[in-house]
Amino acid sequence: MTSKSSFLVNIRENNKRRLWVWVVSALAFMLALPVATALRLNSFTFLMDGWVTLYGEELAGQMLKERMLEAMGGWFGFNGGRTVLVSMTGIISAVQGFSWLYSRKKMDFYLGMPVKRKKRFLLIWLNGILLYVIPYLFGTLASLMIAAGNGAVGQSVLAAALASFGGDFGLYLGVYHMAMLAVMMTGNIVITGFGILVFALYEYLVRVTVNGYKQLFFRYYVSYGSSDMPVLSPFAIYGKLANVYEAQGRLKVTYMAGLLLFALAVGAAAYFCYLKRPAETAGRAMAFAVTRPIIKILLVTPLSLAAGLAVVSTLGLQPGNSRQGMGYMIFAIALVAVIGSAFIQVIYEFDIKGALHQKKHILISGLAAAAIFAVFRLDLLGYDSYIPSPGQVESVAFVPDYYEDANGSIRLDEDGVFLSEKAYAERYMYLDSGEEVCRLADISMEGYNQLWEQYNNGMDVWEETGQEQKEYWSQAMVIYRLKGGRKVYRNLWVNVEDEETARLLDNIIGSAQFKEGYFAIASERMDRIFEQKYQVEAFYGNSVYRKKMGKAEMGEFLERYRRDFGQADFSDLKENVPVGVMELAVSEELSGTYGGTARATRSWEMNMNIYPFYTETIAWLKERGYYSMGQVSLEDVARIQVLNYNTEVSQKLLEGQKTQGGMAATELASWVSSPGEKDTWVYGDYTEAEEIERIAGCIFPRGMVSRDWDNGKMLDYGYNVIVYFKTDSEITKEYGAYADYGFLEGEIPDLIV
Numbered sequence: 001m002t003s004k005s006s007f008l009v010n011i012r013e014n015n016k017r018r019l020w021v022w023v024v025s026a027l028a029f030m031l032a033l034p035v036a037t038a039l040r041l042n043s044f045t046f047l048m049d050g051w052v053t054l055y056g057e058e059l060a061g062q063m064l065k066e067r068m069l070e071a072m073g074g075w076f077g078f079n080g081g082r083t084v085l086v087s088m089t090g091i092i093s094a095v096q097g098f099s100w101l102y103s104r105k106k107m108d109f110y111l112g113m114p115v116k117r118k119k120r121f122l123l124i125w126l127n128g129i130l131l132y133v134i135p136y137l138f139g140t141l142a143s144l145m146i147a148a149g150n151g152a153v154g155q156s157v158l159a160a161a162l163a164s165f166g167g168d169f170g171l172y173l174g175v176y177h178m179a180m181l182a183v184m185m186t187g188n189i190v191i192t193g194f195g196i197l198v199f200a201l202y203e204y205l206v207r208v209t210v211n212g213y214k215q216l217f218f219r220y221y222v223s224y225g226s227s228d229m230p231v232l233s234p235f236a237i238y239g240k241l242a243n244v245y246e247a248q249g250r251l252k253v254t255y256m257a258g259l260l261l262f263a264l265a266v267g268a269a270a271y272f273c274y275l276k277r278p279a280e281t282a283g284r285a286m287a288f289a290v291t292r293p294i295i296k297i298l299l300v301t302p303l304s305l306a307a308g309l310a311v312v313s314t315l316g317l318q319p320g321n322s323r324q325g326m327g328y329m330i331f332a333i334a335l336v337a338v339i340g341s342a343f344i345q346v347i348y349e350f351d352i353k354g355a356l357h358q359k360k361h362i363l364i365s366g367l368a369a370a371a372i373f374a375v376f377r378l379d380l381l382g383y384d385s386y387i388p389s390p391g392q393v394e395s396v397a398f399v400p401d402y403y404e405d406a407n408g409s410i411r412l413d414e415d416g417v418f419l420s421e422k423a424y425a426e427r428y429m430y431l432d433s434g435e436e437v438c439r440l441a442d443i444s445m446e447g448y449n450q451l452w453e454q455y456n457n458g459m460d461v462w463e464e465t466g467q468e469q470k471e472y473w474s475q476a477m478v479i480y481r482l483k484g485g486r487k488v489y490r491n492l493w494v495n496v497e498d499e500e501t502a503r504l505l506d507n508i509i510g511s512a513q514f515k516e517g518y519f520a521i522a523s524e525r526m527d528r529i530f531e532q533k534y535q536v537e538a539f540y541g542n543s544v545y546r547k548k549m550g551k552a553e554m555g556e557f558l559e560r561y562r563r564d565f566g567q568a569d570f571s572d573l574k575e576n577v578p579v580g581v582m583e584l585a586v587s588e589e590l591s592g593t594y595g596g597t598a599r600a601t602r603s604w605e606m607n608m609n610i611y612p613f614y615t616e617t618i619a620w621l622k623e624r625g626y627y628s629m630g631q632v633s634l635e636d637v638a639r640i641q642v643l644n645y646n647t648e649v650s651q652k653l654l655e656g657q658k659t660q661g662g663m664a665a666t667e668l669a670s671w672v673s674s675p676g677e678k679d680t681w682v683y684g685d686y687t688e689a690e691e692i693e694r695i696a697g698c699i700f701p702r703g704m705v706s707r708d709w710d711n712g713k714m715l716d717y718g719y720n721v722i723v724y725f726k727t728d729s730e731i732t733k734e735y736g737a738y739a740d741y742g743f744l745e746g747e748i749p750d751l752i753v
Contacts, residue, residue, distance in 0.1 A: 014127050028139075033082070034139060037072075044071065065152070072147050072160075073157050077161075087171065087235075089131075089172070090176035091179045095179060095189065097124040097128050101187075102189060117274075136165070144157075163250075167256070170234075170237075173234075173259070173263035180267070181195075181270040185291065187282055191285045191286070205306060206302050207228045207229070208228050209306045211226055212313075213309065216376070219491075220492060221491060222477050222489050224477060225487065237255055285348045285349075293364075296361055296365070300341050300361075300369075305333060307336040308332045312325045330373075333373065338366075341362040345361070387441045390434050390438050393434035393435075393483070394482060395430040395432060396437045396481065398431060400494075403518070428523070429517020430517065431513050436504050436507055437480075437504075440504045440508070448493045470497045473493045475493055476709075477492065519565075521558075521606055521608055522566075534586050539583045541581065542631050542700075544631075546734075549626065553624065556620065564611075573710060573712065574711070575712065575713070577704075579610055579611065580621070581608065583605055584605065585605055586605070586606060634693060636731045636732075637725065639686060639692070640696070642683065642686065642721050645720075691751060695749060695751075702720075703740075705744070714745060722741070723739050
């Protein structure tokens with residue numbers, strides 16, 4: 001009984017010395033939170049008058065209540081403003097609670113009291129928990145009461161408040177213990193502040209620097225699969241926890257456990273340092289002499305490397321592809337190694353003369369930075385040359401950049417979450433053609449390396465590439481899933497004009513595994529997602545003409561499309577251009593409707609190119625009356641105008657100021673910087689039925705054909721074809737008075753100048 005009484009007495013005595021921290025915590029949570037809650041709720045009442053006019057008082061009241069419930073769900077959930085308050089309270093509590101360690105006199109006073117060293121730590125630590133938890137709970141309860149008085153509390157709001165309490169407590173413990181560790185390792189408040197910053201930012205600095213060097217020096221590095229976000233950071237773990245809760249409405253156990261484990265580990269380290277901390281180090285920069293050189297070297301090395309990276313980035317230099325700017329980079333690394341070591345030593349000694357001491361630390365930091373620099377610059381670990389053997393590979397994902405996506409696409413997982421093509425492929429693409437992908441990587445990397453060697457030797461390889469060597473390099477990402485469970489991510493440049501590459505791509509891209517893992521619409525998984533919560537409308541056309549398709553017909557179409565698409569390979573898609581596009585207009589209602597009017601929706605498009613060799617699909621489209629043999633209906637056309645830019649004939653016509661073959665010459669002031677420079681172009685108007693028919697049979701809408709990953713057929717951008725529609729035609733009412741078309745390269749009719 002006496003022991004318990006003594007413990008409570010000590011708690012009260014400690015609280016007397018921490019009154020101002022209690023005041024700060026109370027102001028942050030018991031005053032700021034309720035006031036902010038009231039102001040946030042009050043802001044919604046200004047909407048009421050307008051809603052009453054539009055929807056009537058009863059419906060407006062319902063709308064206001066639902067809007068406030070939604071707002072309070074986010075407010076009592078993971079809130080950025082509250083995160084700042086929690087973090088600052090944790091830092092203040094830790095620093096103030098153990099600030100007596102900074103003074104030798106205070107240490108003598110505390111150590112002279114009849115309280116064991118371990119018990120004193122427990123008292124201060126527990127008080128730091130109480131001065132956060134009690135104001136937080138009272139402030140949250142007061143805020144909930146204010147919200148309840150306005151009818152803005154429901155089950156979802158209470159669940160959000162409970163979840164955020166758990167997450168905020170985990171964050172507080174992590175920050176509180178991290179600040180305590182900084183106090184234990186330092187001897188004054190200024191250095192403690194630097195220590196807290198180092199703990200919070202060091203891993204981030206290292207990750208940013210490492211990823212920056214990979215991006216600079218590794219030709220086949222891909223940032224996907226890597227992250228700059230720290231792993232050993234309460235802020236990063238808390239951020240992941242908040243993101244999952246916002247997306248899924250649940251606390252992820254692994255992240256919550258990660259927060260608590262981080263707090264436990266750092267708290268144990270702080271307690272260990274507290275027990276081992278020498279009393280005579282009060283007031284010094286660092287409490288433990290053994291940590292001084294280690295911390296200095298660990299700080300200076302990444303800082304000097306980051307400085308080199310910053311210099312070449314600021315100057316826009318590319319030392320990874322050549323020797324350009326290498327001297328600037330090395331000079332910056334060396335300079336920061338010297339200055340950084342000297343500066344930290346001055347802080348250690350609180351004496352400017354300290355800059356000249358411990359020169360060996362400068363040497364060690366410089367050598368460490370040089371060694372790491374060499375690892376990246378010379379690829380000593382073989383990162384850029386790594387291709388796993390086929391026997392090591394369990395499965396592969398091959399992800400071209402925006403392949404067949406010229407008209408737009410979208411990818412959703414089973415929960416309706418949007419995914420990039422890389423994230424979608426990582427989750428759903430499992431190619432068993434590991435040997436072919438490894439072979440593709442081998443020949444692609446060999447050819448691309450040779451290209452860069454020629455470039456570094458001063459050859460104008462880019463011009464030669466497009467004309468003489470018939471090369472076209474497209475980017476893709478490869479994910480190797482190794483049998484040991486490890487994933488390897490690599491960027492890859494693929495020469496899509498190479499014959500062996502084309503054969504390999506036919507097998508890879510032609511496989512059902514690739515299509516289902518890259519094109520969302522190729523999988524029946526998408527049908528189930530549509531049935532759950534999305535509204536889908538289908539339109540067939542060519543981006544100018546569109547015909548709406550019934551819902552039942554859409555299912556029949558997809559069945560045939562998937563069979564045709566399943567037979568297509570890389571060469572098929574490369575050597576052809578679409579004859580039509582099936583567009584799916586997808587929408588999702590987010591927040592209900594009022595009076596038949598949707599308050600918020602999310603919508604997007606999914607498009608499928610229809611190629612001339614899709615025989616089953618085209619036969620079905622013809623049978624249902626959707627398919628058109630041409631890209632424009634002749635009965636809609638009033639005239640066609642063809643513009644030809646910057647040709648020799650335009651110069652001749654301009655000089656003679658005359659017309660030739662229906663073409664007239666004109667000139668435009670150029671936007672380029674040279675004064676008085678002109679662009680010349682010629683145009684022709686075609687109104688005769690025969691001319692219109694010949695041109696109409698050779699043109700494609702500019703929105704339907706564009707440069708793609710496979711470098712297939714594309715429009716000749718030296719020409720622009722403008723089709724003017726008749727004023728009384730249906731297409732004019734639906735689309736507009738004219739549309740932009742173009743000719744395929746090498747397929748210009750001979751009547752065009």
